[in-house]
Amino acid sequence: MNRQIVFITFLTFFVSHLAAQSIAPLDRVEPMNWWTGMQNPKLQLLIHGNNIAAREVQLSNYPGVTLEKINKVENANYLFIDLTIAANTQPGSFTITFLSKNKKDKKLTYNYELKAKHTDAVRAQGVTNKDLIYLIMPDRFANGDKTNDIVKGMRETTINRDSMFYRHGGDIQGVIDHLDYIRDLGITTIWMTPEIENDMPHASYHGYAATDFYKIDPRYGTNDLYKIYVDKCHEKGLKVIKDVVPNHCGSESWFMLDMPMKDWVHVWPKYTQTTYKDQPAMDPHRAEMDWKLQVDGWFVPSMPDMNESNPYVANYLTQNYIWWIEYAGVDGFRIDTYAYNDLQFMANWMTAVKNEYPKFTIFGETLVHSIASQAFYCDGNVINQGFDTKLPGITDIAVKDGIYESLNGKFGWMEGVSSIYNVLSQDFLYKDPTRNLVFMDNHDMSRYYSMVKEDLNKYKAGLAMLFTTRGIPEIYYGTEILMKNFSDPDGKVREDFKGGWAEDKINKFTAQGRDEKENDAFNFIKKLANYRKTSEALQTGKLMQYVPENGVYVYFRYTDNKTVMIVFNSNDKEVSLATKRFEERIGNHKSARNVVSDAMLSNIEMLNVPAMTTWVIELN
Structure with missing residues (x-):
């Protein structure tokens, strides 16, 4: 997409609602459902529809659900509705009604479902150093x-x-x-x-x-x-x-x-790309403009930069990712x-x-x-x-x-x-x-x-x-x-x-x-x-590494019960490695097993490691 066209499009924000005839009377409610039992009782619904801000909003009576605020923004095709869902709210559904002052327009309704939060241990379980x-x-x-x-x-x-x-x-x-x-x-x-x-x-x-x-x-x-x-x-x-x-x-x-x-994304007078520099984030001597360019500049012309300092954007993104965790049960x-x-x-x-x-x-x-x-x-x-x-x-x-x-x-x-x-x-x-x-x-x-x-x-x-x-x-x-x-x-x-x-x-x-x-x-x-x-x-074992010598790097992963020795020979020829230097970690172990080849090493006082090879051996 031409960069100038991108910004002509976005700088004409104020006339974007002229295309409203192509928008359904109630186009979107996001998130489309939510859950009871969440730690955060607050929920902000994004409502999108043709001139939806001109309508009156009513919620059917539902125990535990409170309509806190109706937020109108610059574009009349949006409403942001703030709800509170009390801790003891039961799963079920309530109706959101949008009433028009024009009697010719039909009322719009949305049946909003609250589901019970999942409690399965296998969901959102996390990914750790036990994983690959x-x-x-x-x-x-x-x-x-x-x-x-x-x-x-x-x-x-x-x-x-x-x-x-x-x-x-x-x-x-x-x-x-x-x-x-x-x-x-x-x-x-x-x-x-x-x-x-x-x-x-x-x-x-x-x-x-x-x-x-x-x-x-x-x-x-x-x-x-x-x-x-x-x-x-x-x-x-x-x-x-x-x-x-x-x-x-x-x-x-x-x-x-x-x-x-207009500030849903970062809009500049002309197309402005991120510098792809990370240093301004941590530079104690930085120019603030460099920091702004890093985080507010666009990644590429076809990817507008979300304005995460806008509270509506922040709510939208945060709720979206929580929605996916609860909906699908992803782990990370x-x-x-x-x-x-x-x-x-x-x-x-x-x-x-x-x-x-x-x-x-x-x-x-x-x-x-x-x-x-x-x-x-x-x-x-x-x-x-x-x-x-x-x-x-x-x-x-x-x-x-x-x-x-x-x-x-x-x-x-x-x-x-x-x-x-x-x-x-x-x-x-x-x-x-x-x-x-x-x-x-x-x-x-x-x-x-x-x-x-x-x-x-x-x-x-x-x-x-x-x-x-x-x-x-x-x-x-x-x-x-x-x-x-x-x-x-x-x-x-x-x-x-x-x-x-x-x-x-x-x-x-x-x-x-x-x-x-x-x-x-x-x-x-x-x-x-x-x-x-x-x-x-x-x-989950601890790591102990030794200063490399003669092109060989040795380190250990170990717990109280198991020790694995890793030997990397970077040379273009076989190396005979005396292991006495590593006795702090080898301890009383006398033999080992190569975990890839399953070969048994009956005496580990001297290891003959092939060229350009990493041995992974479990000590016995």
């Missing part, structure tokens, strides 16, 4: 329902698997169809890129340009199907992370086409573009979510420039931030870079094998670094296998470190079958998983469809991931 996350782009994983490939009335109606920019037809049913594959691989948690409606004209398969915050994209399925997906995951012992985007929406969002008020959120949000809003939002769901997990995408910058965004005010973000964990890009540099050798200020040691030595900056997400790639980055130059030894060595270091590990779909490519453009790292479409001639979901090297990689991940599932040392 599998990241999926649903459009590119598997097509389980061809009937929703093209949906009439949507702005993009093309399926073209030969193009990286068009939709390919993958959907939620496709993920459901492969839950056993995911579980058997050793995964415990699934994170899909956003599933909600992205009714944009082009290339919105990624999901980060929402046009309806309360609706699953019809090309992926329905709200009901999404709930079924979460339930089936829970039945199979899998958890679910939902990817959420409070920072921005799609320019074709329904409320952008008829904005409630990944927050997209966290560093570009209003931090006070995010802290308030975090508190509201955790008040309702204490075990719920939240981590933010912080692709920033230093370990201190990452720690700044985490909760606890432990490094003199002067502010507590309340954010439990972040996407730990420093660990990713540390592992890459340890595998690929010295680069710039990095120090080869010492890089990951150096990164972890700064964990004192965090309140709890075990809540950070550790990863090697994702949908925005060059694929891991390509980044290690398609070297299978490096591939295994790095994944072994990823699965055994502190934090919550994540792998991107296809890592287990050596999918490759560089992110220039991003579409190259978002290829289809072969076998996910009925017309595919090869099915890499099966051993028969994979070649020898792919099966080797798959079996390596499966073996180590399933071991991690049962290892308290790797899940």
Whole structure:
């Protein structure tokens, strides 16, 4: 979309209501239902309809429900209704009536349902360092329902698997169809890129340009199907992370086409993009304009920046995410573009979510420039931030870079094998670094296998470190079958998983469809991931690391009952490693088992570690 056109559209806000004839008399009530038993008794309903503000609002008498205030805003097509739902309110429904002063207009009614809050322990259970996350782009994983490939009335109606920019037809049913594959691989948690409606004209398969915050994209399925997906995951012992985007929406969002008020989003005199800089957030010498550009500038022209300091926007977003937790029972959120949000809003939002769901997990995408910058965004005010973000964990890009540099050798200020040691030595900056997400790639980055130059030894060595270091590990779909490519453009790292479409001639979901090297990689991940599932040392054990020497990095994960020793040999030749140096942690252990090969090591006083290999050995 032309940038000037974007701003001409938004600066003509005051005449947006002229299009009211295309708006139904009562177009939307959001959230469309709510629950009793919530910790916060306050609820704000967004009402959208043609000149709805001119109508009188009445609520049928319902014990425990009080109409506190009716808020009229700049656009007469909106009302915001404040309700209080008392703690002892019973499930049921009440009627909201909208009466017109014009006797020719019929009264409008909405039957508002209050359901009982769920109490199942398996819902909103949180994702922890006991878990292993599998990241999926649903459009590119598997097509389980061809009937929703093209949906009439949507702005993009093309399926073209030969193009990286068009939709390919993958959907939620496709993920459901492969839950056993995911579980058997050793995964415990699934994170899909956003599933909600992205009714944009082009290339919105990624999901980060929402046009309806309360609706699953019809090309992926329905709200009901999404709930079924979460339930089936829970039945199979899998958890679910939902990817959420409070920072921005799609320019074709329904409320952008008829904005409630001129400051619903950040509007500038001309198009103004974020600087993509994180430093102003923490810079004690910053210019306030730089901070404003960071958080109020738009991410891209097609993604308007939500004004989270607007209390109506703040309520809308907070209630929406709580609605999805309670509706579907998801276990955690990944927050997209966290560093570009209003931090006070995010802290308030975090508190509201955790008040309702204490075990719920939240981590933010912080692709920033230093370990201190990452720690700044985490909760606890432990490094003199002067502010507590309340954010439990972040996407730990420093660990990713540390592992890459340890595998690929010295680069710039990095120090080869010492890089990951150096990164972890700064964990004192965090309140709890075990809540950070550790990863090697994702949908925005060059694929891991390509980044290690398609070297299978490096591939295994790095994944072994990823699965055994502190934090919550994540792998991107296809890592287990050596999918490759560089992110220039991003579409190259978002290829289809072969076998996910009925017309595919090869099915890499099966051993028969994979070649020898792919099966080797798959079996390596499966073996180590399933071991991690049962290892308290790797899940919750403490970490002790030793200063690397002679290209070898050694660390331990341990509890009172179990000790796992990890040895990374970054050299291009075998190393004989005397272990007396590590007796502080080895203690009285004399033997060990290689958890990948199952080979027994009867004497661990000297270890002969092959070139470019990470050994994971359980001490006996």
